[in-house]
Amino acid sequence: MSNLKEIKRKIKSVENTRKTTKAMKLVSTAKLNRAKLAAQQSKVYAQKINEVLSEIAYKINQYKIGGIESRFFDEITTPKKVDIIFVTADKGLCGGFNIQTIKEVNRLMDDYKDKKVKVRLRGVGKKGIAFFKFQDIELHSSYAGVSSAPTYEKAQEIISEAIEDFKSGVTDKIILVHNGYLNMISQELKVNNIVPVSFPEHVESDSKSLMELEPEEDETILESLIKKYFEYNMYYSLIDSLAAEHSARMQAMENATNNATERVEMLTLAYNKARQESITTELIEIISGVESMK
Amino acid sequence: MDILKLEIVTPEGQIFSDDIKNVTLPGAEGEFGVYPGHASLVSLLQAGVIDIELTTGKHEIVAVNWGHAKVDESSVTVLADGAVAIGGDSESAIASSLNSAKKLIESMSDSDVAIATARAKIESIARG
Numbered sequence: 001m002s003n004l005k006e007i008k009r010k011i012k013s014v015e016n017t018r019k020t021t022k023a024m025k026l027v028s029t030a031k032l033n034r035a036k037l038a039a040q041q042s043k044v045y046a047q048k049i050n051e052v053l054s055e056i057a058y059k060i061n062q063y064k065i066g067g068i069e070s071r072f073f074d075e076i077t078t079p080k081k082v083d084i085i086f087v088t089a090d091k092g093l094c095g096g097f098n099i100q101t102i103k104e105v106n107r108l109m110d111d112y113k114d115k116k117v118k119v120r121l122r123g124v125g126k127k128g129i130a131f132f133k134f135q136d137i138e139l140h141s142s143y144a145g146v147s148s149a150p151t152y153e154k155a156q157e158i159i160s161e162a163i164e165d166f167k168s169g170v171t172d173k174i175i176l177v178h179n180g181y182l183n184m185i186s187q188e189l190k191v192n193n194i195v196p197v198s199f200p201e202h203v204e205s206d207s208k209s210l211m212e213l214e215p216e217e218d219e220t221i222l223e224s225l226i227k228k229y230f231e232y233n234m235y236y237s238l239i240d241s242l243a244a245e246h247s248a249r250m251q252a253m254e255n256a257t258n259n260a261t262e263r264v265e266m267l268t269l270a271y272n273k274a275r276q277e278s279i280t281t282e283l284i285e286i287i288s289g290v291e292s293m294k
Numbered sequence: 295m296d297i298l299k300l301e302i303v304t305p306e307g308q309i310f311s312d313d314i315k316n317v318t319l320p321g322a323e324g325e326f327g328v329y330p331g332h333a334s335l336v337s338l339l340q341a342g343v344i345d346i347e348l349t350t351g352k353h354e355i356v357a358v359n360w361g362h363a364k365v366d367e368s369s370v371t372v373l374a375d376g377a378v379a380i381g382g383d384s385e386s387a388i389a390s391s392l393n394s395a396k397k398l399i400e401s402m403s404d405s406d407v408a409i410a411t412a413r414a415k416i417e418s419i420a421r422g
Contacts (some may be wrong), residue, residue: 041307048303049373052364056336152305211334211366221322221338225362228373232305 004278007271011264018260024093025253032184032246039181039236039243046236053229056222057197059211072226073197079172081118083140083162084108085234087178087241088128090147094249097187098127101179104189108175120171124158124238147245150238152231159234163227166195176233181243185251190240194233297349298330299369302356302377309356309377310346317370318345319363320412328365335365341399342412343380344372355380357395357416380416392416 057073086105088098105121105128112119120140123129125147132139141161146154165171174195182188213221300317302310316329320342339361346354361374378395381388399412 042305044308045303045305045373048301048371052336052362052371052373055364059334211336213336221336221362224338225336228362235305 004271004274007267007274011267011271014260014263014267018257018264021253021256021260025250025257028246028250028253032243032250035239035243035246036181039240042232042236042239046232049225049229049232053197053225056211056225072195079117081120081171082112082173082175083120083122083165083171084175084177085122085158085162085237086124086128087147087176087237088123088125088131089241089245090126090145091245091249092127093252094245095252095255097179097245097248097252098125098131100187100189101177102128102131104177104191108177108191122158122162125241146238147242150235150242152235155235155238156231159230163230176237178237178241179244179248180237180240181247184247187244187248190237192233192237194230197229296330298328300346300372301370302344302358302372302374304361304374304377306376309374309379310354313349315347315349315351317347319370319372320344320358321363328370331367332365334367335363337363337365339363339372339374341409343395343399343415344377345415355416357398357412359398359401 060073084105086101088101092098109119109121121132121137123132123139123142126144129139129142129144143154143158146158162171162174166174173193176190176192176194178190179187180190296315297313298316300310300312300314301308316327318325318327319337320340322338322340325342326337339358341359342357344356344358346356348354357378357380358372358374359376361372361377363373364371376398378391378398380391380395395416396413400409
């Protein structure tokens with residue numbers, strides 16, 4: 001009898017888990033739709049601002065325009081110190097979503113260590129921060145609680161310090177790593193070298209002329225454009241990551257729900273077998289009891 | 295080459311993307327018109343209206359609050375913080391887009407002149 005009770009208890013527990021995972025899946029589906037929309041809307045802007053910046057970088061390098069904050073555009077072949085900003089989720093239960101980002105960060109760190117380049121980490125998202133803390137790897141700065149509700153202001157806050165360090169020459173390169181949204185069922189790891197601004201060998205546009213700036217008396221326009229470029233890339237990483245997180249969680253929870261359903265079926269089968277078995281034994285006992293009384 | 299490719303994007307998405315004849319942009323140092331073959335230029339934009347002449351000869355108006363414009367010989371890219379396209383199928387849609395355009399400009403610009411110019415422009419468009 002105790003066996004029966006045991007199985008019944010297990011079924012109940014798995015069923016409860018199933019309820020939870022199912023609810024989590026529904027929540028993620030709802031949140032995903034919103035996050036996806038936000039990411040898709042911002043994608044155009046992010047693409048455009050990157051295009052514009054890379055074209056400017058191309059022209060500045062092409063014509064060697066001096067006086068402009070060329071630090072942002074000069075490709076540094078031997079960086080001494082690199083800032084890696086990574087974005088992970090605040091919560092787990094989303095399959096390999098966080099670990100993919102962490103693995104990539106580790107790979108980058110090893111890469112740079114081989115080249116004797118100092119690496120500094122800036123982490124966004126509790127999961128990534130916790131991982132590196134556990135590994136005893138120091139994070140230069142960490143921002144928890146941003147990943148689940150990204151805003152433009154928070155993105156500004158995160159990136160501003162990194163820009164300051166880059167401007168003053170403390171770091172030579174900034175890399176942004178996040179796991180981005182590809183479609184409902186897959187994510188795509190994105191590694192973005194935000195500065196120095198990378199540019200293609202040949203810009204597609206047929207414009208050959210020098211670029212003029214307006215207002216031209218100072219560099220405020222380039223500076224404001226660059227600031228926007230940074231902030232927007234950071235912001236886009238955050239919302240793209242959020243959309244990807246929800247899609248990953250949706251999938252993970254879907255799998256978990258399916259597994260739980262399967263498990264309940266298996267356990268129910270085992271329960272029925274055990275029940276039949278116990279009935280049979282009881283019957284045999286009764287019959288043999290009656291037989292012996294004759 | 296007598297057409298320009300114009301794209302207006304904001305953080306909320308793409309507002310406009312089409313081939314056009316010419317466009318007038320509210321530059322920080324004054325309004326400027328762009329025709330095909332314009333010299334490369336990156337300009338800061340102030341709150342105001344973008345006047346677009348489509349290849350059909352029709353005009354389209356978009357209000358922006360702040361942003362950057364990148365111009366070269368064959369294309370114009372406007373990166374705006376906020377933009378509202380003025381127009382619609384019905385009178386009420388046009389009126390509501392006009393109102394939101396006015397609000398957008400007033401919320402961003404601290405220069406009364408810019409607001410007044412933009413308002414006057416919007417209103418003249420509304421009447422025309």
